[in-house]
Amino acid sequence: MLFNSLDFAMFLPIVFVLYWFVAAKDLKYQNLLLVVASYVFYGWWDWRFLTLIAFSSILDYGIGLRLLHEENELKRKAFLWLSICVNIGFLGFFKYYNFFVENFIDAFSLFGTKISANTLHIILPVGISFYTFQTLSYSIDVYRRKLEPTKDVISFLAFVSFFPQLVAGPIERATNLLPQFYKKRQFHYSQAVDGCKQILWGLFKKIVIADNCAQYANTIFNNSDNYSGSTLVMGALFFTFQIYGDFSGYSDIAIGISRLFGFNLKQNFAFPYFSRDMAEFWRRWHISLSTWFRDYLYIPLGGSRGGTWMKVRNTFIIFLVSGFWHGANWTFIVWGLLNALYFLPLLLTKSNRNNLDVVAENANVPSVKEFLQMVLTFSLSVFAWIFFRAENVTQAFLYIKSIFQPSLIALPTIRPTNVIVLVIFFILLEWFGRRNQYAIETFFINKPRIVKWGFYMFIISLLFIFRAEEQQEFIYFQF
Template sequence: MLFNSIDFAIFLPIVFLLYWFVANRNLKLQNIVLVLASYIFYGWWDYRFLALIVFSSLVDYGIGLKLKKEEKLTTRKTLLWTSILVNLGFLGFFKYYNFFVDNFVTAFSFLGQSIQPNTLDIILPVGISFYTFQTLSYTIDVYKRKLEPTQDFVSFLAFVSFFPQLVAGPIERATNLLPQFYKKRHFDYSEAVDGCKQILWGLFKKVVIADSCAEYANQIFNSSFEYSGSTLFLGALFFTFQIYGDFSGYSDIAIGTARLFGFNLKQNFAFPYFSRDIAEFWRRWHISLSTWFRDYLYIPLGGSRGSSWSKVRNTFVIFIVSGFWHGANWTFIAWGCLNALYFLPLMLGKRNRKHLNTVAQNSVLPNLKESVSMLLTFLLTVLAWVFFRADNMDHAISYLSEIFSETLFTLPTIRPKDVIILIVVFMIIEWMGRAQQYAIEAMFLKKNRVLRWSFYMILIALVLMFSNETSQEFIYFQF
């Protein structure tokens, strides 16, 4: 069920009414409504994959209870690794089985051996990468005794399957989200209004910005051999704003929807395209995944402690794994390696924690140094996104090679003025709201009621207008 679909527009009010007007007097009944709603929401794609969520929930719930009682270290480690292997086993089979088989065949062919293994026609369950990491965080935190395991099975099922963030995040930690299911929720009008505003802004990002950019990004990438370097660079720019509008838009809708039901999810994007270096970019982009890898992989490996070799190794591990998490294709691994190369000079020079404040914090515009830093970081990000979008490594390399040819300095043959104007206006609004948690909370909207409601009406009109065009599936559904 897509957030930008008629199905969801019908589903959400029904669940909202049942939750607040039928189940409002009983906490457990509220949680049951959320579990059933979440299973319906997920089963809308393919009900057969509900068994995976239920099985994963049963495994981690049971292991959590056993970890509470068990004191023997070897047994505790066995329980932890059981959870890890079960969860990553499902993820690896559905997402990476054919990738490894194909590369196994290629490797043997290179050595002069011909083998004919069987590949499978595997359908990737929507959101498996997200809810797998969410359940893993629970087991790991219980193992480390950072979290008391729950005995409330319904609350745990709701935590794993919570429909606003089930299929594309944010990846919530059990320490933040699970306790919210234990507490009685009371309807808060101001929170609901804020949630609706955030949903509206997320729909604008997705339907108006991302889907408009997708039309031209797809056209250029799918026929890249036909276009000049300048047009290909413009195509990379369109994809840059497509993926940001698409994924951050989904996160906004998810967080706003959760607020309608009295839940607070973590911020997942913090204006990443205003970053002054790659380290700052990764503190602002897909925050829930970046911090997950930091806390459960990078720090256990030693983080930035130890020798220079250890720092380099850990940096490449974290970025390569992050790239591979996104998909079973060498392009994602190359994207991860490229970002590691971007990040290494900052980390080795101990400058990776340099920009912790908001850019141009006390002024309307950035200074010259900040402007140059933002532009350079943005351009590096655009080039890296080519690997993310390309069909394969050959496509990515040829695409980049043509960008850096002499045709880069010609006039693009595709230059839709309406989409470019939309992007410019969008980034101006984002800039004006950069000091807030979300752009729609920008101070200029809070000062004038007429201006604020005019802005909301314009957003609604644009969403309805662009919804009539061909809608695009959310990019991160494939991950």
């Protein structure tokens, strides 16, 4: 069930009405309704996936209770590793089994040895990477005694399966989201209005920006041998805005829907394409995943406490694992490696925390230095996205090689004026809203109602005018 589908347009109002008008008097009924709604939402793709999420939820709920009463450290570690092995085992089997089998065969063939091994026709459960990390964080935090394990199984099932952010994040921590299921929730008009505005902005990012850019990015990447160098650059730019509009759009919709039900999720994107270096970019891109790896992998490995070698090693581990998290393909690993190499000079010069504030915080335009820094950082991101989008590493290198030819200075053969204008309009709105949680949060907030509603209706009209002919799934569903 896609957020931008007719099915969801019918599903959401039904759940909303039941939640606030039927189950509102009893918190347990509200939470139970969310569990049922979330399982319907998730099972819409394939009901068989429900067994996995239910098993992971019950397992980690039970492990949390055992950790509560267990004082023996060896047994506590055993329970933690049971949670890690089972959850990562499911993730590894469904997402990486064929990858490892195929590469195992290829490795032996390099030495002239032919072996036979069967791959499986495995359907990747939607969102397994997201809810696996979410439930794992619960077990780890309970083990570390940073979180009191819950005895409320309904609340825990609702936390793991919460439908707005179930299949593509944000990856919520139990310390933030789980306690919200314990508290009585009341409908607040201002919170609902803010949620609707963020949903609208997320839909604009997805339908108007991402889906329209996708049409041209797909055409160019799928036929890269036929296009000039300048057109290939356009293809990389289209994909750059496609993936940002698609993924951050999903996060905005998820956060907005959550607010309709009285929940507050953490910000997942903070205008990353306005970053002045790659360290800032990674503080602003997919924040919930970056901080998850920081807290549960980077810091346990030693973080930045050791010498230079340890810092470099840990940085490369984080980026390579992050790349591999995205998919079973060497392209994602190369993408992670590239970002590690981008980050390395900042780490070695201890300048990775130079840009912690908002760019041009007290001005409408950036300084020349800031502008050049943003252009460089954006260009590095665009280059890395080529590997992320390519079908394989060979195609990525051929794509890059084809860019650097005499036709690079020619006009692109594909340059859709309407999409380019929409992207420029989008960049401007993001720029002037960069101090907010999402771009249009405070737009015209103190203006007359007719001005505010005029702006919202304009955005809504763009959703219908520029709706792509083919409905596009969210990119991160495949991860």
